[in-house]
Amino acid sequence: MKTFLYIGLALTVMVGCKNTNESQESVVAEAPLEAAPSYESYGDVITAEGALNSQAMTELYAALTPGDTVDAKFSGAVNSVCQMKGCWMRLDLGDNESFVKFKDYAFFVPKDLSQTDAIVAGKAFVALTTVEDLKHFAEDAGKDQSEIDAITQPELSYSFLAHGVLIPESH
Numbered sequence: 001m002k003t004f005l006y007i008g009l010a011l012t013v014m015v016g017c018k019n020t021n022e023s024q025e026s027v028v029a030e031a032p033l034e035a036a037p038s039y040e041s042y043g044d045v046i047t048a049e050g051a052l053n054s055q056a057m058t059e060l061y062a063a064l065t066p067g068d069t070v071d072a073k074f075s076g077a078v079n080s081v082c083q084m085k086g087c088w089m090r091l092d093l094g095d096n097e098s099f100v101k102f103k104d105y106a107f108f109v110p111k112d113l114s115q116t117d118a119i120v121a122g123k124a125f126v127a128l129t130t131v132e133d134l135k136h137f138a139e140d141a142g143k144d145q146s147e148i149d150a151i152t153q154p155e156l157s158y159s160f161l162a163h164g165v166l167i168p169e170s171h
Contacts, residue, residue: 039166043107046121046164061158073121078113082140100160116171122162
């Protein structure tokens with residue numbers, strides 16, 4: 001009986017100490033990675049992560065009253081750009097738009113961005129724009145004189161002071 005016990009123990013030790021040259025290959029399914037969009041950066045370096053869409057930004061603006069300011073980052077289609085220097089742009093918000101200026105007049109964007117998506121980071125606020133400023137902006141946008149002369153009332157507008165802008169490289 002002890003013999004069978006010793007034989008069983010010896011076999012267990014030999015099997016347990018066996019060197020195996022068999023390698024187990026683990027198969028990892030690799031999902032194709034989507035290339036992250038490449039951006040041209042203007043002003044401070046920002047990222048696209050966390051940017052609100054136009055609808056969410058409209059809701060944020062609707063909650064503001066003149067004098068309120070909130071830090072924000074959002075994306076939207078460019079409706080127009082200052083054709084003199086590229087010192088401001090208007091981003092689409094659906095039924096409205098956001099008038100974007102650049103902090104400290106420190107940078108400008110290309111003038112050919114119309115209908116290109118942009119991401120801006122900075123301060124959002126509601127502003128009362130004077131008739132004089134509205135006429136100046138209309139001139140910068142290349143509006144004809146009859147459109148400029150038709151401006152007679154100040155306007156409450158969604159404004160944005162951007163410290164950083166991202167434009168897709170493929171614009």
